[in-house]
Amino acid sequence: MVHVSATPVLALRGVSKRFGAVQALTDVELEVHAGEVVALVGDNGAGKSTLVKTIAGVHPIDEGVIEWDGKAVSINRPHDAQNLGIATVYQDLALCDNIDVVGNLYLGREVRKYGVLDEVEMERRSRELLDQLSIRIPSVRIPIASLSGGQRQTVAIARSMLGEPKLVILDEPTAALGVEQTAQVLDLVERLRERGHAVILISHNMADVKAVADKVAVLRLGRNNGVFEVKSTSQEEIISAITGATDNAVTRRAARTSGEIKK
Amino acid sequence: MSIDKTSTPPEDHVVENPEAAAGAATVVDPRLLVREQGFAGYITEFKRKIKAGDLGSIPVVIGLVIIWIIFQSLNSNFLSANNLSDISVAMVGTGMIAVGIVFVLLLGEIDLSVGSVSGVAGASFAVLNVNHGMSEWLAFVLAILTGTVAGAIHGFVFAKIGVPAFAVTLAGLLFWNGFMLQILGSNGTINLNSDGMVAKLTTYYFSDVAASYGLAIAVTALFFLSSYFGNKRREAAGVPSRPVSETILRTVLLAIVAFAVAIVYNQYKGLPLAVVIFVGVLLVTDFILRRTPYGRKIFALGGSVEASRRAGINVEMVRISVFAISGTFAAVGGLFIASKIASANQGAGGGDLLMNAIAAAVIGGTSLFGGRGRTWNALLGVLVIVSIQYGLALQGIASPVQYMITGGVLLATVVIDAITRKTQKTAGRA
Numbered sequence A: 001m002v003h004v005s006a007t008p009v010l011a012l013r014g015v016s017k018r019f020g021a022v023q024a025l026t027d028v029e030l031e032v033h034a035g036e037v038v039a040l041v042g043d044n045g046a047g048k049s050t051l052v053k054t055i056a057g058v059h060p061i062d063e064g065v066i067e068w069d070g071k072a073v074s075i076n077r078p079h080d081a082q083n084l085g086i087a088t089v090y091q092d093l094a095l096c097d098n099i100d101v102v103g104n105l106y107l108g109r110e111v112r113k114y115g116v117l118d119e120v121e122m123e124r125r126s127r128e129l130l131d132q133l134s135i136r137i138p139s140v141r142i143p144i145a146s147l148s149g150g151q152r153q154t155v156a157i158a159r160s161m162l163g164e165p166k167l168v169i170l171d172e173p174t175a176a177l178g179v180e181q182t183a184q185v186l187d188l189v190e191r192l193r194e195r196g197h198a199v200i201l202i203s204h205n206m207a208d209v210k211a212v213a214d215k216v217a218v219l220r221l222g223r224n225n226g227v228f229e230v231k232s233t234s235q236e237e238i239i240s241a242i243t244g245a246t247d248n249a250v251t252r253r254a255a256r257t258s259g260e261i262k263k
Numbered sequence B: 001m002s003i004d005k006t007s008t009p010p011e012d013h014v015v016e017n018p019e020a021a022a023g024a025a026t027v028v029d030p031r032l033l034v035r036e037q038g039f040a041g042y043i044t045e046f047k048r049k050i051k052a053g054d055l056g057s058i059p060v061v062i063g064l065v066i067i068w069i070i071f072q073s074l075n076s077n078f079l080s081a082n083n084l085s086d087i088s089v090a091m092v093g094t095g096m097i098a099v100g101i102v103f104v105l106l107l108g109e110i111d112l113s114v115g116s117v118s119g120v121a122g123a124s125f126a127v128l129n130v131n132h133g134m135s136e137w138l139a140f141v142l143a144i145l146t147g148t149v150a151g152a153i154h155g156f157v158f159a160k161i162g163v164p165a166f167a168v169t170l171a172g173l174l175f176w177n178g179f180m181l182q183i184l185g186s187n188g189t190i191n192l193n194s195d196g197m198v199a200k201l202t203t204y205y206f207s208d209v210a211a212s213y214g215l216a217i218a219v220t221a222l223f224f225l226s227s228y229f230g231n232k233r234r235e236a237a238g239v240p241s242r243p244v245s246e247t248i249l250r251t252v253l254l255a256i257v258a259f260a261v262a263i264v265y266n267q268y269k270g271l272p273l274a275v276v277i278f279v280g281v282l283l284v285t286d287f288i289l290r291r292t293p294y295g296r297k298i299f300a301l302g303g304s305v306e307a308s309r310r311a312g313i314n315v316e317m318v319r320i321s322v323f324a325i326s327g328t329f330a331a332v333g334g335l336f337i338a339s340k341i342a343s344a345n346q347g348a349g350g351g352d353l354l355m356n357a358i359a360a361a362v363i364g365g366t367s368l369f370g371g372r373g374r375t376w377n378a379l380l381g382v383l384v385i386v387s388i389q390y391g392l393a394l395q396g397i398a399s400p401v402q403y404m405i406t407g408g409v410l411l412a413t414v415v416i417d418a419i420t421r422k423t424q425k426t427a428g429r430a
């Protein structure tokens, strides 16, 4: 599923980011193609969230180049990222508990008719979108408060789909979810891939990563520590890259087979 | 056609990966709410809402009925046309203030200044019109604008500087009370022209019987047509709609209430102007809150400020405008109260007015936690409070007892509010 020949939707080339005394990212490389799920893994403090925030325009990069469809772009504000077609679902979902599913999907971009909310049209489009994504919720007219954690997560992801983004970034979407709910979210991630979106998935959970990702990019102390093909890599190899337990045969072998390791 | 069914049929999308598929064993979500057609479905849906803690106006309506039955059994004059008509006119002043409070409560905030601001509006009108001979209309508009400006100032300090609304409006309570006393001057009481415009707000009645019935018909027809055509649009768009039987049921219930009220008014002086204005205000504010993007922003802020901000909502502007609305309705309420006593005096805006206005909004069903409520709540709540006042007055019971009873009712309401909130949470996460 890796389209080596095609131009990646997003490519980071030698990206660095520093916060005062902390060098959060050093010379990071990353490529994501359309219809590909790239898992971004790494220990706490490895720089995953920072990397995602540089792509989303929350923290502008200090050094390096961000390429979008093969062309260098500058992403300095969240707005820039949105305009390019990058949607980010942060870990704290930012939904309004008291408003129903339709209202949350369209919050801040309500469909209007003569200046009045066009509830019928918003509901119709919401159902269409949820159907396309095979998202199952009891009703689109119940408040978010009465949905389960997994259902909320799927609503948050569906919300990010409204702008037809080319790249979707999900920050730990399955943390704090039960088994069944996790499966719902992973199903949804697969559907995003089927629809041709590029997906960056941050996760701590190796099972999730093995289940849906095509490639795994490991960050360690703000640097690349290998990019692996999920199909041909064992969980142990990935874990040792995350923990940095080794500069050992496993990682070297992975480096030879994938040929993408920078560091 | 009108089956509220949200499921997609179990789709045979290709599950590429066995681990995920194993987790998603339940293909059809058992929690799907399939709403049966017609009346049975309506009852099922109703039961589900009750279970989920979505009580709406039911507690307050039941409470109101109980209060009326008790007072009627104590004194058969309580449910007389005369008394009911008086209650409905007396409630408008506090009710208007409560409408503004509903807006503020929807944000999850509070406005303690509304009593004082209402006093300022009454005094401003009296000073400008009676003392300075300004035209009634201009004095009226300026008096209301005083409230708007006062509210906007509170909103600005709260939204831009970040002082808690509680503290800003507490300062406002003191300041505007002092301001009112200052402009009233040494003699303290200014009598209004008893034939003037403000006086007429509460003394004018449409005595023609056709007026009451006409309004009842208009309100019922408006409700039916908007429901009916709303449903037609939904059907056309292929989204679930209410069965016609349900629309008819609701319309009939509304018609019964509307005509009962009309009959009562026509047995006394006719349809009170104050009530017409109040109902008009409720219709307009309800529309703004529930049908416009601006109203949606208010609810969003009451739900999650962070989510609102990320959705691109201008949080500060919404906050300032909501406090301006609260101040405006406080001023409008103040003019109705001045009208009722035909004067502006030093006691205006004080006493139990502030507490009653907040209690009315909350008793009516507006949540103290923000994000849940309707302006119609203000009507129900103020009806409860003024009914208690009038009922006890008929018994010759003095205000200490009245305060204690109103306090008890308020406590019961906030307990229901807190339990509702809990139930909704657990219903969702179960």
Ligand SMILES: Nc1ncnc2c1ncn2[C@@H]1O[C@H](COP(=O)(O)OP(=O)(O)O)[C@@H](O)[C@H]1O
Residues within 6 Å of the ligand: A019, A020, A022, A023, A024, A042, A043, A044, A045, A046, A047, A048, A049, A050, A051
């Ligand atoms: N806004 C910030 N200011 C200063 N340091 C930061 C900031 N954000 C992240 N960091 C630092 O950057 C490093 C990487 O953090 P982060 O990207 O959150 O890691 P991860 O998401 O992989 O757990 C950490 O050392 C963290 O303390």
Ligand SMILES: [Mg+2]
Residues within 6 Å of the ligand: A048, A049, A050
């Ligand atoms: Mg993180």
